[in-house]
Amino acid sequence: MNNPNYQGIDNKNRPYTVMADRATQLDKDTVELSNIRADIALEKGVWVALNAGSGRLNLTTKQLELYNGVDVFYDKGYEFRTPQVHVDIQAGNAYGDAEVEGQGPI
Numbered sequence: 001m002n003n004p005n006y007q008g009i010d011n012k013n014r015p016y017t018v019m020a021d022r023a024t025q026l027d028k029d030t031v032e033l034s035n036i037r038a039d040i041a042l043e044k045g046v047w048v049a050l051n052a053g054s055g056r057l058n059l060t061t062k063q064l065e066l067y068n069g070v071d072v073f074y075d076k077g078y079e080f081r082t083p084q085v086h087v088d089i090q091a092g093n094a095y096g097d098a099e100v101e102g103q104g105p106i
Helices: none
Strands: 005-009 015-019 022-025 030-041 047-058 063-074 078-088 093-095 101-103
Touching: 047 078
Parallel strands: none
Antiparallel strands: 005 015, 015 030, 022 030, 030 047, 047 063, 063 078, 078 093, 078 101
């Protein structure tokens, strides 16, 4: 599929959007994505935007694995770069064990 756009809400009723240039359905729950852009709303109107070269989205569990260069932008002026990250859309968090570079107001 070209230009897929997945939208939903997490378990705290906060919206998220995951877009990509291409998607390939791997099984009934998993989609392989390329050139990914995602926006996730957090508490009190705060948002996070993510870009990645590729990744996989589990449509049932709302788990997003991003790799091939991940940029994370936090609306308070922070930017982080890492080779890969796991995003738990339902919980509103991201984590990983790869090296992270960042910059911001602090």
